[in-house]
Amino acid sequence: MLRRLTLTAVASLAALTTAAPAATAVTPLLPLPPLPVLQHDRLLSRSDPSGQTRLTVTVSESGNPTADGTFELKCGPAGGSHPEAQRACDLLDEAVDSGKNPFVPTERNAMCTMQAGGPAAARVEGTWHGQPVDARFSRANGCEISRWNNLVPVLPSAR
Template sequence: MLRRLTLTAVASFAALSAAAPAATAVTPLLPLPPLPVLQGDWTGGQDTRKTRLTVTVSESGNRTADGTFELECDPAGGTHPTAQRACDLLAAAAESGANPFVPTDRNAMCTQQAGGPAAARVQGTWQGQNVDARFSRANGCEISRWNNLVPVLPSAR
């Protein structure tokens, strides 16, 4: 039984191998039609430079600032409590060429001071770039990084 299956598989493979070159030799190659996905407005009408972020904050010391907020810019909106001010800060960072979401360099010399248990995560899109940044107040560098992003992040106590 196994011998018969093996012989059938080998014969089928040989027949297909011989038929494939003959089929391509007879059929001329035709150009493919353009793909509709690549024509026209492939962004779906959305501005790829628009800012849409989800900001999640915990243990900031300010109960009204803790939670998850949506931030949209151009125009400013969403559930973020200070959307216009936050968008203004992000626009100023973009104009200066600074990316406020870059993590602290691993080799940075940071003061060993505790800024509290506050933590935040920012996810979404800023200036057409994907963002997934985490913030804390674990040392001097992280405290400075957090403070530079206020009012996107709340002032922590």
């Protein structure tokens, strides 16, 4: 969202400078300073030595008693008490490669279908490729169900 806003601002400024009246031709335009890089917007890299993944995943009321509980997930190499550590780490690595943060909450004004996906709830805390994580998940509506499903197998498939 912030990246989109920044790009819109830069594009607007570029449009204004090309449409400037001839009177401004006397005054040369100064180059813009570089835009600040925001930490949560930066692309992560698997080669980053500080890019450690250590997560605590707590799941309740998933409909699968063996999936409920608290699990530790460690990546590089995959390990911990998470039942599908390797698959979960692979999914998180794919997210890094695509530049998408799977822990970003649903936008506040998002239009979501009003379907209920059950009482399942989860919390993921720790570090993902060097970035702090404290995310909550539910299946309260279509957006949250999709968000949960996109994080399977880090989160269990809810029944």
